[in-house]
Amino acid sequence: MSPEGRGIAGGYRPAAAGGNTFRILHVSTGNVCRSPITERLTRHALSHRLGGLVTGDLIVESAGTWGHEGAPMEANAAAVLADFGADASGFTGRELLDEHVIRADLVLTATRDHRAQVISMGHSAGLRTFTLKEFTRLVRAIDPATLPPLDDGMAERARALVRAAAALRGWLLAPSPDADEVYDPYGAPITFFRSIGDEINQALDPVVTALTGVTAAR
16 A cells, blocks of 8 residues: 555545646655655745645655654754744555655755666656755756746646756756765764754745746845
8 A cells, every 4th residue: 555645635536648637756764854854845845935825736845765664853954944933743654665766756865876766766767866955956057937827737837847957857966976866964063963954944935936937035
């Protein structure tokens, strides 16, 4: 049986090409630090930009390549989310499964190794799998005027964004091998967790802006 979806609106609905559901999957190693922070900050930012009007058409979840199945997120990760006013409640870790990759419309990983692991699973994942920072770099180069308006549905806009990013990937290379990495804070003090949280939040900002057409309030 497929694991129950943990999206903004709850349960799982299979994604289909041209359908009304768009599923974002965040991937790290244990699914207790980086990917939970990224998942919940994404949800928080989307809800904030759209005035709490995010629907089940956009589902945000996470998993780990060596996921601690059923584990809570690390206490320091929850503390980082609290710093941003994001909800850490009800989270349980998951191990990355084929079905997670199959139904994801966009996979954002913490590192290049995670990206390689997702792509190696097959399922034509290459064109929709990026590191978070890689995707951010590509999104910054996309003219939002070329994306479908939000009136056409966020899923349609999101699919167009992924296609545009994939088309740019061979042209906008990382300035250094480390530029696309979000390092693992597992076992580190809260100060390092907070620096990673800031890093993730900054990387998410242009992505959420592109998805919603709404810039963050300053």
